[in-house]
Amino acid sequence: KGDADEEANGKITATKIVQTTKIPSKKSNKVNDTQQQQQQRKQQQQLLLSNEEFALACRVHCTITFLRKHFSSLLELPSLSSSTAKWIYDSNNVTVVGPRGEELAVGIEEVIAINRALALSATAARRAGSLLDSLAASSGGATAINSNTGSSVECELMIDPNNQLKILVLWKTSLPNAAFSGRSFVHLSSQSGLVTNLQIEQVKVNGVPVIDSLGTALATLRSASRSASTSIFDTLNSATRSGTGNPFFDGIINGLQDVVDAVEALPSEKENSNLGSPVFVLPSTLWANRTSFVDEDENTDDTLPIPIDDYKGTPLAGSELFVENTLVQKSLQNFAKNGLYRLAGSKSDETSEAVRSMFTTEAEFITNDKDGDEITLLRGGGKIADFYRSLSVLREASGGDWRVSDIGTDLVKRQLIVKWDSETPFKVEGQDAFTFEEPSLMSMSSRLPLNSDGDIEDIVSRCLESTVYFSLDGSEEIPLKVDRIESLQLTVAGARVDSEWAKSFVSASLRTGVVGIPDPTITELLRSLTSPKQTVRTNPKKAVTKSQGMQPLNDSAASAFYGIIRSLHNDLPSVIAETETVGPPQIPAGEFLADSIELRGLLGEVLIRGSDSYNRLFGA
Numbered sequence: 001k002g003d004a005d006e007e008a009n010g011k012i013t014a015t016k017i018v019q020t021t022k023i024p025s026k027k028s029n030k031v032n033d034t035q036q037q038q039q040q041r042k043q044q045q046q047l048l049l050s051n052e053e054f055a056l057a058c059r060v061h062c063t064i065t066f067l068r069k070h071f072s073s074l075l076e077l078p079s080l081s082s083s084t085a086k087w088i089y090d091s092n093n094v095t096v097v098g099p100r101g102e103e104l105a106v107g108i109e110e111v112i113a114i115n116r117a118l119a120l121s122a123t124a125a126r127r128a129g130s131l132l133d134s135l136a137a138s139s140g141g142a143t144a145i146n147s148n149t150g151s152s153v154e155c156e157l158m159i160d161p162n163n164q165l166k167i168l169v170l171w172k173t174s175l176p177n178a179a180f181s182g183r184s185f186v187h188l189s190s191q192s193g194l195v196t197n198l199q200i201e202q203v204k205v206n207g208v209p210v211i212d213s214l215g216t217a218l219a220t221l222r223s224a225s226r227s228a229s230t231s232i233f234d235t236l237n238s239a240t241r242s243g244t245g246n247p248f249f250d251g252i253i254n255g256l257q258d259v260v261d262a263v264e265a266l267p268s269e270k271e272n273s274n275l276g277s278p279v280f281v282l283p284s285t286l287w288a289n290r291t292s293f294v295d296e297d298e299n300t301d302d303t304l305p306i307p308i309d310d311y312k313g314t315p316l317a318g319s320e321l322f323v324e325n326t327l328v329q330k331s332l333q334n335f336a337k338n339g340l341y342r343l344a345g346s347k348s349d350e351t352s353e354a355v356r357s358m359f360t361t362e363a364e365f366i367t368n369d370k371d372g373d374e375i376t377l378l379r380g381g382g383k384i385a386d387f388y389r390s391l392s393v394l395r396e397a398s399g400g401d402w403r404v405s406d407i408g409t410d411l412v413k414r415q416l417i418v419k420w421d422s423e424t425p426f427k428v429e430g431q432d433a434f435t436f437e438e439p440s441l442m443s444m445s446s447r448l449p450l451n452s453d454g455d456i457e458d459i460v461s462r463c464l465e466s467t468v469y470f471s472l473d474g475s476e477e478i479p480l481k482v483d484r485i486e487s488l489q490l491t492v493a494g495a496r497v498d499s500e501w502a503k504s505f506v507s508a509s510l511r512t513g514v515v516g517i518p519d520p521t522i523t524e525l526l527r528s529l530t531s532p533k534q535t536v537r538t539n540p541k542k543a544v545t546k547s548q549g550m551q552p553l554n555d556s557a558a559s560a561f562y563g564i565i566r567s568l569h570n571d572l573p574s575v576i577a578e579t580e581t582v583g584p585p586q587i588p589a590g591e592f593l594a595d596s597i598e599l600r601g602l603l604g605e606v607l608i609r610g611s612d613s614y615n616r617l618f619g620a
Contacts, residue, residue: 048333049329054329055469056191057322058326058448058470060164060318061317061322061326061448062448062449062463063087063088063188063193063194064164064317064318065276065318065448065449065450065459066456067157067167067195067277068157068276068277068279069276069277069451069455069456069459070456071157071169071171072275072277075118076122076152077119077120078119079115079116079118079119080116082108084456085108087194087460089195090108090189091108093196094198095196096114096198097198097199099201126175154173156169156171156278156279157277157278158170158279158280159280159281159308160281160283161314162283164316164317164318165187166185166187166188166284167186167188168282169184170183170290178205179207180204183202184198185201202291280305281307281311281316322448323439324439327439328480331414334476335478335482336409336418342355343358344392344395345389346402352385352386352389356381356382356385359381359382359483360381360437360483361381363380363481363485364378364483364484364485365377365379365383365384365485366484366487367487367502368486368499369498375503377503387509401422401423401424402422403422404419405419405421407419413435414437414438416434416436417432417433417488418432420432428490428491428493430487430489430490432486432487432488433484433488435482435484436480436482439479445465446465448462449463501525504606507601507607560592564592572588574586588618593611593614597609
């Protein structure tokens, strides 16, 4: 149960922060650590993130999802656009550094420029290889080794569960006659969740490290081209030639363009849709010796990476379970801040449609009898919405108050447990558990992006639709609907109500909403809780072994019974007839009604108790 700071109006202003769970690192302690992990996870997932932590975690999730698409298509054209790059890189603070810390790019424009240059160079190399293969094949010669290579970069991302702001990237790709591989580190901002630093730690060409020459060459190239980079790379993706005033760069660009133009007419296979790079969970203490990709045939132990969607600890940004948790948290959070007060009738947008939209079609309102068995009071979102609307009418008519005294959350159960009380006109205390529907990621329109949503442009579109998740401005949207409400406890004037009383109260409350005025039965029900109970003793009777039908009546009872039947026969038609036709309403068998008359519903619940209430029902 989260600690909540409450304002005078009882609204929630803050909740606890979830901490991450460490995965075991010692094989000998695997069993004990797993049990402790499960207990830790159960406790932590019952809490909600603070608004700031929630927004940052959602932003980190988006960045990781973008990186999965971006790195695998790094050498493809068209290259990364400026608008998409701003979803990945911190526009003001991003840097790319070499193995010795030398600056290779500073600022998002230079990062985009390097990306374009790499994509164009790789495309030219691949097309040149294709051209050579075509020429060799037409002349009967052998094709070049490794010339037909794919355009994608194979990557694996490693994330430390205790620090998701640093990511290890293992990568490899092939160009004609050369195989490239390496390791890089990505650092994310603790404020924006965007990439602030990309460190190239290791690069190998055909298995040979090229750290010294790579860093020096790239740093020199950046220094020489910095002043002209903007004008150069704006034209890298165009088919037209342009002069930059720098003969060296004009020669490079136009030379690359010559190769591209030469193979433009060659048939090319359409690349498969970008499936994105896999993400694994591995503590950073084990990163130093990790240079090879994960082998599916490796025996699983505590030192091997775990696919992020198979990780059993607290859901991590970048996983599907994290997206599900954000839907649950957003629903619990906004329902606590706005939904509860909408049900109570204290929100300005509290309309019948607004209340109904918070429940599923098959929602249930239940309680429990003395034996602990569930009793369904209402079924259907419309009926439950009508019930809460009726309660607000009743509260308004009686001048009653209502406030939330405590709120507990459980992310695992998707549950909000609400304690509430009212002082007027009676002291009423209750505790209800609101359980939300299970998230269905593929059908949810308002959610964070998933790697399976499509290409990088599809991820951008999804992020644009879900900015409320990483914005501190807040939103009243409740993504998930309430599927079940359980009345855990209800006391009126110190007396705890039972399931029979609850059924009668629900029926009377619904009639209040229809008529628009408090139903008199509610007063009788409230009075019944505080009035002393009388014990009725009956004389024991002999068991009847055979049904003998209706017992004979004495003369007085028989006469009364005949009078009741005759009166009902004469008076019942007046209940549905026009007043102008039959005159004032008649009470069916009114002269025979006892003062303690009860009108019961289909479930046996008491709808009306007492002759006065019964007479008012018929307008008499």
